[in-house]
Structure formats: C-alpha cells, structure tokens
Amino acid sequence: MAFYTADHFPDWQGNLFVGSLYREQLHRLVFSGSDIVHEEVLLSETIGRIRDVRQGPDGFLYLVTDQGDGGVYRLEPAS
Secondary structure (H helix, E strand, O other): OEEOOOOOOHHHOOOEEEEEOOOOEEEEEEEEOOEEEEEEEEOOOOOOOEEEEEEOOOOOEEEEEOOOOOOEEEEOOOO
16 A cells, blocks of 8 residues: 655545455545545456555556556556
C-alpha cells in the first residue's frame, strides 16, 4: 500500500492506495483525520492480483501483480 503525495493526481494527494490479491482490485481510501470517509474501487479484475502498490520517484503510482504473465503497471492521468 502507498500514500499518494505527488502532483500528477492532485485530487488523490493524501489518499491511501491498497492492492487486493483476493479481489484483484485497487482501493483508494480518502481520510479525514484518522477516519476513512470514502472508498473507491479501481481496476476491479482488470490486471490480476495486485501484490504491491508504490509511488515512484517520478510521482506516478506503480502496481505489481503476481500472475505468471503479470507485471509492473504504471497509473497515469487520462489525457
């Protein structure tokens, strides 16, 4: 999981991103103080079992899957 702190997704700053192995989803959690006030499910059953989520030094989010044909994915804003 990773807290997003970069500038590529301004609306996501301070949000926590959590990968799901079982549900094959990426969850975005929005906090107000220490309380979760919103949850959004992203990439549901799209890229496989998400093993790890990290913010790269370039400010993008990277996802790692553990399927045999899986890989590393980079989230970028839609143009």
